[in-house]
Amino acid sequence: MSIRRTINSFFNRRKSFIVKAVLILPITWLVVTSLLSFNEKMNESLMDPANAPPNTLGDDIGDLGRKPRQSAEEEQPKAGLKALDAPKADKHKVAKYSPKVAKDKKHKIHQDSDHELAVLAIPGDRRFDGPGEQGKPVVLMNLTEEQDRLVKEGWENNAFNQYVSDIISLHRTLPDVRSRGCVETQFDPDLPPTSVIVCFHNEAWSVLLRTIHSILDRSPPKLIEEVILVDDFSDLPHLGKQLDDYLLNLPKVKVVRAKKREGLIRARLLGASVSKAPILTYLDSHCECAHGWLEPLLQRIANNWTTVVCPVIDVIDDDTFEYHFKDSGEVNVGGFDWNLQFTWHVMPDREAQRRRHKWEPVWSPTMAGGLFSINKEFFERLGTYDSGFDIWGGENLELSFKTWMCGGTLEILPCSHVGHVFRKRSPYEWEEGVNVLRKNSVRLAEVWLDEYKQYYYDRIGNDLGDYGDVTSRKALRKNLGCKSFDWYMKNVYPELFIPGDALGQGEIRNLGDGGDTCLDSAAKPVDFHKPIGLWPCHGQGGNQYFMFSKEGEIKRDDACLDYSGGDVIVYPCHGSGGNQMWIYDPNVHTIKHGSSRKCMGISMDKSSVIMSECDGSERQKWLVQNYDPSKLENASES
Numbered sequence: 001m002s003i004r005r006t007i008n009s010f011f012n013r014r015k016s017f018i019v020k021a022v023l024i025l026p027i028t029w030l031v032v033t034s035l036l037s038f039n040e041k042m043n044e045s046l047m048d049p050a051n052a053p054p055n056t057l058g059d060d061i062g063d064l065g066r067k068p069r070q071s072a073e074e075e076q077p078k079a080g081l082k083a084l085d086a087p088k089a090d091k092h093k094v095a096k097y098s099p100k101v102a103k104d105k106k107h108k109i110h111q112d113s114d115h116e117l118a119v120l121a122i123p124g125d126r127r128f129d130g131p132g133e134q135g136k137p138v139v140l141m142n143l144t145e146e147q148d149r150l151v152k153e154g155w156e157n158n159a160f161n162q163y164v165s166d167i168i169s170l171h172r173t174l175p176d177v178r179s180r181g182c183v184e185t186q187f188d189p190d191l192p193p194t195s196v197i198v199c200f201h202n203e204a205w206s207v208l209l210r211t212i213h214s215i216l217d218r219s220p221p222k223l224i225e226e227v228i229l230v231d232d233f234s235d236l237p238h239l240g241k242q243l244d245d246y247l248l249n250l251p252k253v254k255v256v257r258a259k260k261r262e263g264l265i266r267a268r269l270l271g272a273s274v275s276k277a278p279i280l281t282y283l284d285s286h287c288e289c290a291h292g293w294l295e296p297l298l299q300r301i302a303n304n305w306t307t308v309v310c311p312v313i314d315v316i317d318d319d320t321f322e323y324h325f326k327d328s329g330e331v332n333v334g335g336f337d338w339n340l341q342f343t344w345h346v347m348p349d350r351e352a353q354r355r356r357h358k359w360e361p362v363w364s365p366t367m368a369g370g371l372f373s374i375n376k377e378f379f380e381r382l383g384t385y386d387s388g389f390d391i392w393g394g395e396n397l398e399l400s401f402k403t404w405m406c407g408g409t410l411e412i413l414p415c416s417h418v419g420h421v422f423r424k425r426s427p428y429e430w431e432e433g434v435n436v437l438r439k440n441s442v443r444l445a446e447v448w449l450d451e452y453k454q455y456y457y458d459r460i461g462n463d464l465g466d467y468g469d470v471t472s473r474k475a476l477r478k479n480l481g482c483k484s485f486d487w488y489m490k491n492v493y494p495e496l497f498i499p500g501d502a503l504g505q506g507e508i509r510n511l512g513d514g515g516d517t518c519l520d521s522a523a524k525p526v527d528f529h530k531p532i533g534l535w536p537c538h539g540q541g542g543n544q545y546f547m548f549s550k551e552g553e554i555k556r557d558d559a560c561l562d563y564s565g566g567d568v569i570v571y572p573c574h575g576s577g578g579n580q581m582w583i584y585d586p587n588v589h590t591i592k593h594g595s596s597r598k599c600m601g602i603s604m605d606k607s608s609v610i611m612s613e614c615d616g617s618e619r620q621k622w623l624v625q626n627y628d629p630s631k632l633e634n635a636s637e638s
């Protein structure tokens with residue numbers, strides 16, 4: 001009763017206020033909506049490639065012989081726009097779109113610091129409903145023949161879906177999914193500014209521009225001294241005058257152009273050489289920086305000038321451009337294998353125990369290489385990159401090793417997120433030899449790996465090739481008084497399996513039918529679950545380099561031979577024996593499977609590995625290279 005009266009009197013007293021509110025709210029909403037959509041239209045017409053000034057004749061290099069590609073580049077953005085203007089349902093469907101968004105909007109909007117104006121979630125606002133907004137995927141459907149052709153062309157030229165990227169706003173929004181600890185972190189008010197260096201070669205317009213805008217849109221302006229674009233001798237017309245003209249509106253962004261194709265390593269150094277800020281931040285040209293990505297990076301370096309920091313690298317889907325946020329609880333760390341290839345790993349327990357919160361920095365043995373911040377003085381002290389390195393490859397491991405060995409720390413920051421389009425192939429061609437990577441890796445091994453370098457050399461059949469002169473790099477290491485690689489292995493990356501600890505390492509040769517057949521298998525994630533192969537022994541390491549561990553695993557780096565009744569396959573090592581346990585008898589040369597007790601052999605035509613009852617035949621006899629059973633005795637004694 002009395003409650004009812006209270007409510008009634010409340011309404012009576014507030015009647016005029018309620019009436020006003022009922023009238024005022026929709027009017028305010030209408031005004032804000034029309035203002036915002038006008039703004040958005042202006043931006044669109046300013047920013048879109050189709051509206052950029054057309055290339056005047058002869059304003060750019062490399063037009064000759066590029067004709068077909070040039071016309072594709074010019075047409076594509078237009079076609080994409082046309083599709084955008086058309087009613088959404090008939091040309092493009094934006095997946096996971098309608099009902100869910102309305103829900104998301106409310107709680108995301110307050111965190112969206114870019115758009116503080118939009119306190120109310122405005123229905124139909126392009127920033128939430130437009131293609132790819134909030135990091136959502138764009139799925140193409142019912143394409144015309146012409147559009148289909150453009151999509152294929154975009155894939156061919158870039159190894160990602162350029163057509164989809166062209167449809168998405170250059171300023172698209174991303175949800176802010178940082179954990180509370182990250183959002184609430186207080187940063188020094190006087191953090192040092194950074195020069196952001198973005199190297200590119202023939203990058204797609206919309207992808208490059210979205211990278212630049214995401215830097216500018218989601219960083220405090222005073223922390224961005226400049227954005228330096230290093231053009232590594234691109235010959236696509238839109239990267240010439242069209243880019244220069246576009247950048248007239250962005251005074252902080254400058255372009256440095258290489259006079260010949262330099263490769264990523266020298267392009268990065270070129271960018272550093274013209275930079276003005278005390279901190280360098282390197283990004284690839286196909287990235288999107290997320291909310292609050294920059295402050296944590298700069299803060300760590302401000303705390304300690306020898307700290308080198310990487311953001312968490314989120315995946316931007318190469319097909320739909322969906323932005324996949326990695327939860328800060330599942331941050332991976334960088335490692336490498338004895339082929340000196342960079343690898344990702346789940347965070348080791350030892351590191352999980354060292355940290356108190358899931359947003360705390362994660363120590364990482366290595367970095368992926370494309371995205372990081374470093375104090376410029378520290379980078380120079382470390383001798384930047386080895387100038388004898390060509391093009392790309394190995395430079396990330398070089399910088400990682402020397403950071404740790406020469407007094408620094410390498411961290412991944414769970415609070416800093418940058419999205420990256422991972423491509424399945426490189427769309428660019430290099431005329432020079434294919435052995436650039438080997439040359440870089442041999443230089444790396446010679447200078448930094450000490451006695452561990454032999455493990456890499458075994459993998460390449462001890463064929464070092466001409467790797468040039470490394471005297472000055474060795475002198476650099478000596479002058480800096482850096483620690484040994486053994487120290488690094490024991491303290492920074494104790495998880496890495498050391499071939500020298502294996503009972504056997506090298507080829508595994510079958511002694512039947514001429515004795516010239518070896519186990520042979522690639523062991524990248526794409527090769528997992530595939531049957532192990534056989535190939536004539538070549539003595540070059542590579543895919544014939546195996547390690548027979550004390551625990552009975554037959555390993556190719558992180559992959560193990562696994563048998564569960566069907567084929568013998570390569571499978572990620574799980575370290576708990578079972579299907580991955582093998583017993584080698586060096587006297588009778590059998591490789592017996594631990595749980596099934598069957599013997600490994602080869603088929604009559606030497607094409608496949610077969611498991612069968614042990615029969616003592618030659619086809620079940622194997623020679624495991626460098627097998628030393630005494631290591632097993634030593635292990636059981638200790």
Ligand SMILES: [Mn+2]
Nearest residue numbers: 284370420421
């Ligand atoms: Mn990249």
